[in-house]
Amino acid sequence: MSTFLYRVGSAGAAHPxxxxxxxxxxxxxxxxxxxxxxxxxxxxxxxxxxxSTPGAHLLADRFxxxxxxxxxxxxxxxxxxxxxxxxxxxxxxxxxxxxxxxVAPPRLSDGGDTAILDxxxxxxxxxxxxxxxxxxxxxxxxxxRTAGLQVEFGGEVHENNSAPSGSAELIGIGVALLILVFxxxxxxxxGLPLLxxxxxxxxxxxxxxxxxxxxxxxxxxxxxxxxxxxxVGIDYALLLVTRYADGLRDGMAPREAAGYANGTAGVSVxxxxxTVLVSLFGLRLAGLPVYSSFGYATFLTVGAVMLAAITLVPxxxxxxxxxxxxxxxxxxxxxxxxASRPRAAREPLTARWARRVGRRPWPWAVGALLLLLLLxxxxxxxxxxxxxxxxxxxxxxxxxxxxxVAAEFGPGTNGPLLVAVDRSSGVDPTAVAATLSQDPGxxxxxxxxxxxxxxxxxxxxxxxxxxQNEATTETVHRLRASLPAGVHITGVTATFVDISARxxxxxxxxxxxxxxxxxxxxxVVFRAPVVAVKxxxxxxxxxxxxxxxxxxxxxWGWGATALGLPGRTPVSSWVPILMFxxxxxxxxxxxxxxxxxxxEMWLRSxxxxxxxxxxxxxxxxxxxxxxxxMIAVFTGFALDADVTVKMLGVGLAVxxxxxxxxxxxxxxxxxxxxxxxxxWWAPAWLERTxxxxxxxxxxxxERLARV
Numbered sequence: 001m002s003t004f005l006y007r008v009g010s011a012g013a014a015h016p017x018x019x020x021x022x023x024x025x026x027x028x029x030x031x032x033x034x035x036x037x038x039x040x041x042x043x044x045x046x047x048x049x050x051x052s053t054p055g056a057h058l059l060a061d062r063f064x065x066x067x068x069x070x071x072x073x074x075x076x077x078x079x080x081x082x083x084x085x086x087x088x089x090x091x092x093x094x095x096x097x098x099x100x101x102x103v104a105p106p107r108l109s110d111g112g113d114t115a116i117l118d119x120x121x122x123x124x125x126x127x128x129x130x131x132x133x134x135x136x137x138x139x140x141x142x143x144x145r146t147a148g149l150q151v152e153f154g155g156e157v158h159e160n161n162s163a164p165s166g167s168a169e170l171i172g173i174g175v176a177l178l179i180l181v182f183x184x185x186x187x188x189x190x191g192l193p194l195l196x197x198x199x200x201x202x203x204x205x206x207x208x209x210x211x212x213x214x215x216x217x218x219x220x221x222x223x224x225x226x227x228x229x230x231x232v233g234i235d236y237a238l239l240l241v242t243r244y245a246d247g248l249r250d251g252m253a254p255r256e257a258a259g260y261a262n263g264t265a266g267v268s269v270x271x272x273x274x275t276v277l278v279s280l281f282g283l284r285l286a287g288l289p290v291y292s293s294f295g296y297a298t299f300l301t302v303g304a305v306m307l308a309a310i311t312l313v314p315x316x317x318x319x320x321x322x323x324x325x326x327x328x329x330x331x332x333x334x335x336x337x338x339a340s341r342p343r344a345a346r347e348p349l350t351a352r353w354a355r356r357v358g359r360r361p362w363p364w365a366v367g368a369l370l371l372l373l374l375l376x377x378x379x380x381x382x383x384x385x386x387x388x389x390x391x392x393x394x395x396x397x398x399x400x401x402x403x404x405v406a407a408e409f410g411p412g413t414n415g416p417l418l419v420a421v422d423r424s425s426g427v428d429p430t431a432v433a434a435t436l437s438q439d440p441g442x443x444x445x446x447x448x449x450x451x452x453x454x455x456x457x458x459x460x461x462x463x464x465x466x467x468q469n470e471a472t473t474e475t476v477h478r479l480r481a482s483l484p485a486g487v488h489i490t491g492v493t494a495t496f497v498d499i500s501a502r503x504x505x506x507x508x509x510x511x512x513x514x515x516x517x518x519x520x521x522x523x524v525v526f527r528a529p530v531v532a533v534k535x536x537x538x539x540x541x542x543x544x545x546x547x548x549x550x551x552x553x554x555x556w557g558w559g560a561t562a563l564g565l566p567g568r569t570p571v572s573s574w575v576p577i578l579m580f581x582x583x584x585x586x587x588x589x590x591x592x593x594x595x596x597x598x599x600e601m602w603l604r605s606x607x608x609x610x611x612x613x614x615x616x617x618x619x620x621x622x623x624x625x626x627x628x629x630m631i632a633v634f635t636g637f638a639l640d641a642d643v644t645v646k647m648l649g650v651g652l653a654v655x656x657x658x659x660x661x662x663x664x665x666x667x668x669x670x671x672x673x674x675x676x677x678x679x680w681w682a683p684a685w686l687e688r689t690x691x692x693x694x695x696x697x698x699x700x701x702e703r704l705a706r707v
């Protein structure tokens with residue numbers, strides 16, 4: 001592979017315009033496909049096997065008017081009671097909207113100053129694209145607002161239209177550009193990784209839109225794919241450009257340096273990208289269609305940026321020539337001539353740090369382990385819940401409606417339970433309503449509504465506690481255990497209870513499979529099972545520590561308000577599995593970058609301790625710069641209004657910080673110093689079985705040595 005990538009890099013630098021034209025054609029084709037045949041993103045919550053699914057299907061079959069999505073219109077009067085005539089007029093306008101099955105009679109608060117109009121649709125929320133659902137609701141309420149009344153919206157229609165803002169990407173990209181300028185001292189070198197990453201993300205984004213025409217793609221999947229794509233794309237290009245610049249400083253011509261970079265660092269990029277792709281495979285094991293779409297979207301984007309890195313970077317380097325170096329360095333090379341080698345540089349700080357850790361590895365290893373365990377401790381109290389209006393910023397209409405309803409009607413009114421009764425099973429819906437009303441966790445029960453043919457009924461029950469409250473989950477489980485067969489608790493709150501349980505159950509399956517696949521891949525790459533197992537163990541510690549920080553920040557509220565949230569909120573159910581698969585892949589990125597250089601030095605010298613020092617010295621600056629860029633990109637996404645995106649941004653930024661400081665700079669050199677030669681041990685039968693992938697780029701080094 002090293003020889004093949006050397007040829008690709010050398011050819012790209014020799015014929016840059018051909019490569020640029022090819023990528024322009026690829027991007028144009030992908031965008032055209034997305035525009036002509038692309039689809040709309042939407043969330044699919046019809047999940048087989050959940051306890052709430054049979055009830056949803058019963059409603060769809062026998063209560064079409066109640067089987068779809070819902071909207072809630074909250075009207076508040078600041079000057080006394082809400083006029084009945086205005087509520088009646090608003091209800092009539094709402095009933096005429098497309099897809100509406102019926103509008104429930106207005107429900108007034110005790111003081112009469114707040115009213116709720118519940119709107120039931122006969123179509124699912126996924127049938128609306130963009131603002132197709134929210135715009136008609138806003139238009140229907142326009143006259144009510146003109147009359148001086150406050151109108152806020154809740155329910156699935158508005159909650160599912162709270163799309164990510166898109167400004168987060170710009171913040172992260174801007175900071176990343178500043179870091180690149182500082183790292184390279186050259187605007188050309190700084191812009192090159194950014195251009196490569198954006199090209200790959202552009203192609204990936206267009207392919208995601210095209211894929212949405214043939215399969216369901218979650219509304220936030222493109223944002224998550226963009227987040228990861230920008231981060232890894234800049235990192236991969238940064239690694240290649242750094243190695244290209246090293247080649248120039250060593251006296252290579254631009255074409256030769258581009259081949260050298262691709263034949264050495266390019267191999268690491270391919271295998272690092274492969275670990276990310278392998279980790280994303282774990283999303284399919286979560287058992288939810290929405291997770292599959294996260295995996296498809298991110299897979300397409302990471303694959304595109306990886307291919308862009310190993311083909312587009314050499315071409316752009318060939319065009320840029322010596323301009324990737326700072327002006328002072330270009331002047332030095334010009335005076336010395338490209339054939340001369342630069343003067344010996346001072347030993348990097350990372351090398352001196354590695355020597356210090358290696359001299360006393362036990363205290364450093366134990367200290368790092370204890371710190372990671374301390375950070376991970378809060379994970380024992382983690383509680384997850386899918387995002388809802390209670391997690392939204394206070395400026396959002398769904399949060400304003402949520403707070404108005406909770407204050408005037410009680411917190412459980414925001415999460416009613418729909419109880420579907422199959423009367424063909426002999427169950428009396430009146431008896432079901434009586435059982436529900438006697439439960440201490442239920443505040444209000446509506447009379448049963450029987451369908452036209454009398455074969456089914458539906459009862460609405462409002463818990464005493466908010467949807468996010470753990471007591472609500474306990475109430476749902478308790479009611480399911482007490483109600484007879486043929487009675488199904490469904491609705492958004494019950495579905496969220498089931499989703500949280502499903503994801504908590506599947507988390508360990510995903511962790512086991514992803515770790516096993518990653519260990520197998522690293523064993524093949526480095527021909528060293530000890531290194532592979534150790535890397536997996538340290539990455540698990542890093543992920544656990546990140547989960548702990550997430551609990552402290554969001555669930556304990558230690559930083560929630562600073563991030564634009566009103567206060568404490570459970571960790572989004574979507575985050576743990578999604579973050580694990582992404583983090584494990586990204587952590588393995590740094591592992592491949594670092595250990596490929598350490599192994600390279602080990603094969604040259606046979607000195608395990610010196611190899612660690614030299615490997616950190618060679619990669620410390622680029623890994624630190626890459627981590628700083630990742631943190632900047634992910635922190636930008638932490639400012640997004642979408643709670644899931646916000647939590648992912650915070651989690652990924654914290655994880656990279658932990659990985660590049662505690663793990664890479666302390667735990668890795670300490671454990672490698674303790675294990676010495678045993679790091680690279682492998683049983684004879686395994687060495688004979690494993691292929692030699694030459695991740696260190698030895699073939700390229702030998703090729704250049706013969707020149």
